[in-house]
Amino acid sequence: MSDDQRALARARARQFALDAIAGGDPTSWFDALYRSASGDAGAIPWARLGPNPMLVEWLGMHHIEATGKRALVVGCGLGDDAEALAKYGFDVSAFDISPEAIEWCHRRFPESPVHYAVDNLLALTDDWNGRFHFIMEAYTLQALPDQTLRMQAAKNLARCLAPNGVLLVICFGREPNEVQASLPWPLSPDDLAIFPQCGLREVSFERLTDAEGVKRFRVHYEPASS
Numbered sequence: 001m002s003d004d005q006r007a008l009a010r011a012r013a014r015q016f017a018l019d020a021i022a023g024g025d026p027t028s029w030f031d032a033l034y035r036s037a038s039g040d041a042g043a044i045p046w047a048r049l050g051p052n053p054m055l056v057e058w059l060g061m062h063h064i065e066a067t068g069k070r071a072l073v074v075g076c077g078l079g080d081d082a083e084a085l086a087k088y089g090f091d092v093s094a095f096d097i098s099p100e101a102i103e104w105c106h107r108r109f110p111e112s113p114v115h116y117a118v119d120n121l122l123a124l125t126d127d128w129n130g131r132f133h134f135i136m137e138a139y140t141l142q143a144l145p146d147q148t149l150r151m152q153a154a155k156n157l158a159r160c161l162a163p164n165g166v167l168l169v170i171c172f173g174r175e176p177n178e179v180q181a182s183l184p185w186p187l188s189p190d191d192l193a194i195f196p197q198c199g200l201r202e203v204s205f206e207r208l209t210d211a212e213g214v215k216r217f218r219v220h221y222e223p224a225s226s
Contacts, residue, residue, distance in 0.1 A: 009045040012036075017143065017183050026145050027120065030075075031098035039104075047077060051084035052138055054170050054208070054218050059088060064166065066090045069133040072160060074121060075140035079105035082114045090134060095119035122149065124156045133162045138170040142184045151194045158198035158223075166222055167200060173207065173217035187217065195221050 013033055020029035037043035066089030073082040073094035078101065082094035093115040096102055105116045119125065121140060135157055141150050161167055174186035189205070196202060200221040208216045 006045065009043055012043065013045050014183050021145050026149065027097055027122070030096070030143075031100055034098045034100035034104065041078060044078070046139060049078065049080065051080045052170065054216065055081055055136060055138070055168070056084065058168060058218065058220075064088075064134060066134075070131055070162075071134040071136065072128070072132040074135065074137040074157065075143075076105065076116070077101055079109055079112070079114065079116065081136055081138065082116070083109055083112060085134070085136065086112065086114050093117065093128075093132075095121075097121070121153045121156060124160065128160045130159070130162050132160050133165045135161060135165065135167045136170075137167065139172070139184060141169070142171050142187050145183075145185075147191065147194070150191065151197070154194040154198045158195065158200055161200070161223055163223060163225070166203075166220060167195070169195070169217070169219045169221065171217050173215045186215070189217075192217070192219060195219075196224075199224050 016029040016033045016036075020026055020032070034044065041047040041049055069090055071085045071090035071092045073085065073092065076082050076094035076096050079094065082092050082105075086092045092113070094105070095117045097118070097120050099118050102116050102118050105112070105114075137157060141153055144150050144153065157167060169192065171192075172184060172186040174180070174188050176188045176190050178188075180186070201224040203220040203222055206218040208218060210216060
């Protein structure tokens, strides 16, 4: 995808989101965007058709026992991170609020062992409480327009984490003194303090910069009692 095509896809997604927020339903735009793409992954600005490099790198740097363990992928999109974790050895569940995204996953990976489902990060089932040994959250929180919704999401993720489990959060980052950009809103360390408020402890906080000079944070959390 060219830079111009990527910029156009981002602009379209941003307009879908702003329209949904203005209409009082800040999460409805995800499915609208996936449906409007008509099977063209290039219309989804975060679809790389491969696993998140920051996830792959992190797994290569840490010894995480996957055999017999369950993993959860938040806002799984087209499924690449979920498939990567399944290959790593986890029993993977992955959800997205968009039914079209989940159908897309099934089309792309018809023989996949991943348990794909339609679900809402703001209203996750209680059946997942304490169930997952590894949770992957990348770029979903920062698509929510305010800290109240992010706190609700963080509480849901924290309760899904098994004792001694790992929550890996990847996001666009900003420092507290930096101007808040447009959607997807980069998160500051203060924004991410919602996770310790939900009973998790910060194991590591990495400030990384990609090849385009974009700042990203990669944060490892575990239950405070572990």
